[in-house]
Amino acid sequence: MTSAPDRATAQQDDDEALEVVHLDDLRGLGVRARRAFPAGGIVHRFAGVVSEYICQHSLQVDASRHISGTRYIGYLSHGCAPNARLDMSAFTVVALRDIAPDDIVTIDYAGTEHRLHRQFACRCQASTCRGWIVGSAEHPNDEGLGWLAARDAN
């Protein structure tokens, strides 16, 4: 990408505090903390390209805009009991609880996304796991309805 007139922010500080890692074949890529962050602390300030387009690694900024081309946040894993959240007004990742070195940083995708690029079955293992993950303004698709029916039949 060569043009940068719509760069979201100029600064990405402390970039080495995070690392994109391959979690496993089911979950794909994720983001690992390389140092500790206290609850409430800023884990990362991000920048990227803000546009109206949704793609696999974009995240929703507001009602009509999405940020893509980010170094880390497009690779954050979903968790139903996440250890971080995105602040889309400050463009920061904020720790919701203490994060230790080597912890995988997770966010609740429904915290920002009205509609997901792709709905999916969650494997976060939280006691509060919702099972089938959708955006905050959508319902499970046919695959999700089938998945939920099969889960609830057991």
Ligand SMILES: [Zn+2]
């Ligand atoms: Zn879950």
